Amino acid sequence: MITVIRRGMKSRVYKGLLLVIALALAGAFSLPGIIKMAMSKTEWVIDINGTKVDRNDLVRAIMGQQELVEIFRTYYGENAELFAQLMGLVLNPEVLAFDKIVRDTLLDQATQKLFIAVDREYISQQLHNLPFLQQETPSLVPRYIIGPQGIEMNRLRNHLQKIGLTTADFEDRIEHALERSMTLVFVQHASYTLESEVKNRFIRENSGKKFTLLTIPMSTFLKKVKEQEVSQQELKTFFDAKNSKEKRYWVPERRAGIVWEITPRMYGITVSNEQIEKYYNDNKARYFVESPTKVTVRRIVFNNKQEATNARQKFIADPASFANDAESIATFSKNTHERDFEKAAFLLKNDGDFSPVIKTSKGFEIIQRISREPQTYKSFSSVSNSIRDSLLAQSFQHAFEEDVQQLKKRALQDVTVWQKFVDEKGGASKNIESIVNDNSPLAQVLFRLHKDGYSFYFSEGKGFVVKLSYIDKRHLPSLALLQERVTEDLYQERALTAMQEQFAQLKQESQGKSFQEIAKDLDAKVRTTDWINTKDQETLQKLTAEGVPTTQLLQLEKIGAVVEFTTGKEGHLGRLDDIQAFDEQLFNAQKTQLRRMQLKDAYQISQQAFVASLYRNATIKTNESYNYNQQ
Structure with a gap:
């Protein structure tokens, strides 16, 4: 399956999506120290209807939720807490992780009872669906394994090794995530909407x-x-x-310390014009398409295959006769029409060529190509600065991570290596005034340290070294x-x-x-x-x-x-x-769209009700000897 990912990375759409996410949410995921602590001992922490979840799985889930919380905070900025409250969310990775584990386990159990399974081809397709992977399995696909050219395979392997998973484990978890998703799809399609509900929606929105x-x-x-x-x-x-x-x-615990900012300039990293131009030429078909390839075609739909086959022979002999009965399709690009129809249209090599008889949702079809527009690319000058920034950030991130990983090992014998490192690099220092654990990248690192300990994180193209100097423990005033x-x-x-x-x-x-x-x-x-x-x-x-x-x-x-x-x-x-007064004419004009919106709401409600019923009938226990706050 890892091979499938590598093949899928050649897809322009896939790599373009990766680049958008990597640039919009710049910054690497800082692998928390809790992983090491977790791997030292395995014990169950949650029991869900007899299925025991060990502490390693909880730690991985916390790590994944930290990733999503950081994305949420990055997107909403200073209003993140407000939007979270409006959505009914708590931006606490531990709480979110606990809830996700319980929810996923309950859905896994329901999936087994319903005998739902997904085939290998579908799994392979969804491995290219990055938003799905990051939402459903964030601890398996964190941001830091995503580079400008997609998923970095070496990073993925190293990441799996660090969190204690094998490639087989990775494949198994992806499969379970897809089965859970499929279960919810089946549940939602049991939903329906009444005409009265559609009418009430119209009244609510228009009257x-x-x-x-x-x-x-x-x-x-x-x-x-x-x-x-x-x-x-x-x-x-x-x-x-x-x-x-x-x-x-x-009064919540507060911590203070020092943070040093390390920039690419301090590493003397530069990117030449030749490197930028090479990257552009190597990747312009993946990332820098101005307008994709488009085709214009005609189609004729038949009720049965034999009729279509006979007609095709006639059209090959007399191509001009095809236009008399054919429907002209407006110029289109890929991923805009039914897959089989689209595949046949784009395989036609010359204007006037006919496709084989193909089966679509409309029936049996013959397609004729009218014209083809080749894809065009963004100019080098319009994207060179963004390429330079991306390559600079990538090179710096690699160098910075290699340095700090070595520092972590050397610091076991001599903690002063951290101070020597920031002095050598000339990192700009800033005192961290007393802060609470707000789950920001800085707070996440600071609240995992022992007093006078050091750690690091990477964010927005910069590296940061952090030292904890003071702890004011949580306490209750009189x-x-x-x-x-x-x-x-x-x-x-x-x-x-x-x-x-x-x-x-x-x-x-x-x-x-x-x-x-x-x-x-x-x-x-x-x-x-x-x-x-x-x-x-x-x-x-x-x-x-x-x-x-x-x-x-x-x-x-x-x-x-x-x-x-x-x-x-x-x-x-x-x-x-x-x-x-009810406007019957306006209602009839909007009825189709309103029904679609009402059904979408019904889908969501049915899924929520199904999951709620699983919770209601579940027996959930926690291991009282396990220190959740420690995590």
Whole structure:
């Protein structure tokens, strides 16, 4: 199977995809020190329905999730945490790894019960699907094994050796990943969508709605609960409960140190114009295609093969007659049409040539080539700078990694070799002020070190050497030091509970009273909205900024329906007053697209429900003697 990967790397599409990912997410994956620790001893850490997962697998999974977390943070930048919360994600590699192991194992067990297997040809095809490999098996295909020309085979072998896997293990895990994917495909295709669901989606997305909204500020409830003094015992009970369940008042561990930045310039690495030009000429068909090869063809479709075969003989004798009955196909490139049709079209050598009779989803076809446009390439001048940067980064990364790997070995006898190395290279130093483990590349390295220890990582075309100089252990301050904060938190929680209870009661009262009547005896504001439509983003953003719960309101589908919604700032009671008239003509125009979108949602829901059922019926145990925090 490794050979299959090597052959697949010759594909222009595949290598182009690799280059995009390698350049967009520049920087090597820093192999964590936990691998060495894990390999020293094997013990089970998770038991899933009797299937035991050993600590080596957990460590590999953590490593893979660290890779994905880094990609996520690179893509979303300073807003990564916010987007993660909106998606319901926790950017904690350990938590993500644990969940992925359990999910994959449950799906493996389901796959076995369903007798699902994939053939070797399909496996070979998917080995060229890099996004799939990096998502499903990130610990097997980390970024650092990807070079400008695709997967570096030596790096792949070295990587597998470092994480304790053989080539056979690699093949087996890829096969299991594909079987899991196939199982979910079968599950999703059991989904369906009703006409009423499609119509409701149209109404949600196109029909405007009017609402009445009753709002009470949190301050009203907070003022009331503060009328009752909190006892010291109540504070202690609250303080202990929050620390037991969610570690609310624990101060996280913080670490400080020094980081030295090493650049390609410090290595004296240069790239000549000849090297750049050679790389361009060797790879322009893979990476630098301006416009791919295109063909224009005609086709005729027949109901049976014999009819098509007889007709082909006639067309060969009288080529001009083909155009009378043929359908002309607009000029196209590869990967835009059905595979068998496309293959036959691009195999035609000359204009006017006929294909053999081929079988497609439409029937039995004969294709005639009308014209062919050869592929064109980006000019050397337009890509030379990016090639130079890529080759420079690759050369530097190789040299830097070789040096630090040697330093790690020598440092076992003499730790000062690290300091000598950065002094020799003239690395620019920067003090690391006290930081928490935010899973950034720097923090990941710093939080694996012992005090006064050194390590390294590679990111964005630069190398970094890190020294840990100070550790402030995680600790829980006394209640006395946090008295004011804990008191305010307790009041806030009581006020929120009171607000939720009040609005649950108001929702019941709204069945027989108007919002104006309800508001008379309360410190409440009542307002009505104009038409609100999900596609009117400007209005939605304005209302959301004013505190209006537009998402919850727009989910109402029946006139008179009421929804309650509370936040840390205020509580809302919303009622749907009117819906714009149904536009039958617009619905019919959008029906096909809406059904496709609704079915896509149904696919996702069915997969989630299937996995949730596996969790619900599973027996999952953890090895209490295993120190998860150590990892």
